[in-house]
Amino acid sequence: MGKLVYNSVVVDFDDRALVHLQIVIGSKLRRGESFFLSWHEPPTGGSGRASLWLHPSIPLHFKYVEGEAPSINRAWIDALTASANSGQGLVLSTEPRTQASRQHLRVG
Template sequence: MGTLTYDSKLQVSFDDRVLAHLQAVIWSKLRRGEHFAFTWTEASRGAFGRTSIWLSPGIPVAFEYFGSRAPRLNPAWIQVLTKSANSAAGLTILPEPPDPGVRTS
């Protein structure tokens, strides 16, 4: 499990694979000077909670990974997450679609 740290105060754990894809989308938008919402759900004490933050180029965001190897990025998933980030609702974690670069047969 990796960690996303927002504004040096909020730390949230995500699977390294999910975090790598979030990093690609978040950095892409922040590089362009874009502001956007990011919402996720997480299990906490047996109940599911929802958290939203406003991401802005002026607020520090850090990504720390548990594993030493970077996961292979799925361009189809980055595209789906980017579309989500560009929506009025903002970035949400959506299921990973099949990777067009990986053969399954």
């Protein structure tokens, strides 16, 4: 499990999800945009849903457990970007498993 550290908040995400979030969040923050990031808490975290208001002026840190970057699923990036640009903000969704989404890109 990787970690997203924002101000004093630490949130655990799977490394694969975290790298996809980093790409989308980085794109929004580079443009100076503030937005919500929301996700569903696992049962071990009490279930429910959580949100953070992300702002370009607040330091953000992505910490990965794995040494090698996972491949990038372009369809997932597109879905997350569409979510981030909506009124509800970036909501972490499950990774699409369509035939087209199996064409992964390598990063790092």
